[in-house]
Amino acid sequence: MAERLLDVQGLKVRFATEDGVVNAVDGVDFELDRGRVLGIVGESGCGKSVTAMTILGLTRGTNARFEGEVSYKGRDLLTMSEAALREVRGNEIAMIFQDPMSSLNPVYRVGDQIVEAITTHENVSKHVAKRRAIDLLRQVGIPRPEARVEDFPHQFSGGMRQRAMIAMGLANNPDILIADEPTTALDVTIQAQIIELIDKLKDDFNSAVILITHDLGVVADIADEIVVMYAGRVVERASKRELFYDPQMPYTWGLLGSIPRLDRPKPERLHSITGAPPSLINLPRGCKFRPRCPHALEKCFEEPRLEARVEDPKHLDRCWLVVDEKRSLREKTIAGEVAA
């Protein structure tokens, strides 16, 4: 049994705003073991980034309220003091952000930014830290790292900047690397490089990875387990194979169907999820996906619990439909044959 690194139970995050209380995260549970990759998938505004930022204590503020538990190696990160959290952040749990353009400081050399990440948590000389920075840049595949360490971010291409961000994230050999949409701003070819790199480095550094994305295609290769989020909740959670080959939640079908697939004959129209995610201030009654669901029933006005409904006890979902019925409806829905 691999070491349990992170245990998130019943996490709720609320923000008080002028317009009302935003239920950004409303009941999220997952666990993460060393060496594993967890994919968190959902549309913009489903709470996936807020979940990740809350793990690192980046959502703390006077208007934020938390419930539940985020336990990292037995210590609760939600109640930890800011000083103690600073020791964890960047050192034991590191984060890579979506936009490498705006997450690197344009007026400092790339190398100096990595050096800073190292010396913040470790008492080493600048000289040693710089050698480490060069090694890290080499490990993430930057050619001629001895020279490039002196470059400014604008001298790097988008893919190289994301590599530099990863180098910075790995600088202190963290247990957990959280990557929030690490490839969204990149070309497909560079995306493939970065995903492969994250997968390789996870083994080299013996870490665990949380990969956040809106595109199920991105996690098809490297995730071990996938959590699908909608309106601040986990609506489906399963191993990768279960999720791709036996998805239970109509929302997951929608996400799968929206991807234009090269491995299948071209459909007349792409399946798309109609409408937009609900406002987190004023959530619909019952199942949160009901207003957009092509298969909604009367019963859906009552919210289903996240529980195992198929043979695999680790495959959880929130949908009232009978499993057999779902399996017969699913292919048609994904293929876009069911009018939403």
Place this chain on the structure above:
Amino acid sequence: MSTNGAPLVEVVHVKKYFPIKKGVLGREVARVHAVDDVSFSVTEGETLGLVGESGCGKSTLGRTIVRLLEPTAGDIRFRGTSISGLGARALRPLRREMQMVFQDPYASLNPRKRVGSIIGGPMKIHGVGDKGDRKQRVQELLETVGLSPEHYNRFPHEFSGGQRQRIGVARALALRPKLVVADEPVSALDVSVQAQVINLLDELQDEFHLTYIFIAHDLGVVRHVSDRIAVMYLGKLVELSPAEELYQRPIMPYTEALLSAVPIPDPDLSEQRERIVLQGDVPSPIDPPSGCRFHPRCRYMTEICREVEPPLTDYGNDHFAACHHPLNVDAETLKRVQASDELSPRSADEDATPVDPGKRRSQPVPRIPDSR
């Protein structure tokens, strides 16, 4: 998608170089070869997908076609008339016929203007109707793109990314253009919203008989919308093919690599297939590699690739590719093929048609049987 055969747009040996100037005198010290001798035509009613990595010149080419940029050399013809030398005044009536949808729905709408004046803007500039007519037309357009007429008085910040892109599409359609150049119209959107916008563009094409040039780096999206696909690399057109054929039978190794990078949401298939991960980034277009520009990253590279620029070779069935070691082509076919006079860059060696087939079969996109 009906095509009646007449080319709407012809791109003839178009080059677009950007000078790099230095010193007080602004002396030109180098040039960015953004688009370097590209030729193709787009038939009325069809969708041409233009793909390639960042920095390959696809956006520059798109902007040059609608004359937001002036070509350095070569000619652009719209309905048979040359538009490359025209001045601003002469271009004005043509602007109604060609419109653009931009990538970033956050940056391409003026945050201080209401939706009504954003979409009505083009009509006002071109003096279409009076105020009342325009308002009515804008409200119709809002409905056409799946928004509501009540959105007329709202500001862009009140909309989500997908909705903003719909506003951008409505603005492009306001003057009932013939040609719409869509530059990465969905790459800033969530996959679920991407699908909505792609379906919308599809419907609008039928409704308004539009011709699209669809620029994107995602071959999955491009396959879905395109009739034909042009692949660009470092300013050159390297492959041009009917859409389905490109996916079944890529000829240029660069296309093979691009296809193999598209994620497939099926763990087993994804694991089985060969991933060709291109090393490094696209080289600098200031000083592009000699010979075939793809050679430094190509796994089939030989001596000739370094020295001789391959011509665009006609493989029949409207499929053109520029490569010394073509994939999915047998030795028999190779004997028959020749360089395309019209499309091949003038700098290419016409006699350098390939004689040596590369790896024989390559199917970077695994296919599962339809029955599944």
